[in-house]
Amino acid sequence: MTTACYTTYQQYLNGIQYPTEPYQPTSPTLGPTSKHGVYYCLYLQCNGQGFSRYADLQRHTAVIHNPETLERIDCDYPGCLRRGNLGFSRKDKMIDHKREVHKVAIPKRVLTRK
Structure with a gap:
């Protein structure tokens, strides 16, 4: 055990x-x-x-x-309240937030096979 x-x-x-x-x-x-x-x-x-x-x-x-x-990650979009304790615990979730809420054009990673 x-x-x-x-x-x-x-x-x-x-x-x-x-x-x-x-x-x-x-x-x-x-x-x-x-x-x-x-x-x-x-x-x-x-x-x-x-x-x-x-x-x-x-x-x-x-x-x-x-x-x-966890260290929180702030959304740097002007006027966004997702900062400090309301920030994100993961960078990928903050990026998703910026894409979906603020409609920021952030390209997704392209995985390439070797």
Whole structure:
């Protein structure tokens, strides 16, 4: 059995382990339900939400469960109120906001295969 905050969803359901407060695991446990592995969030309000990448679980934990630890990104559009505590936790979401709300023409990245 692991002592990390993140473990398999089945262990979570069985009540073997669940977190009382957030902390960073040294090595997360992969769930048995996926060929490539799944990383589960064990906060009760997430109902065992799974992520295919550990980086996605880390981002989820920071944004959803520990937002006060994040540096906020301000929208620099003139007159926009999305600044300070109302700013964005992720740069990509701020860019999406500028495209959708302010209709700023920001080109999307083009992925090229080598």
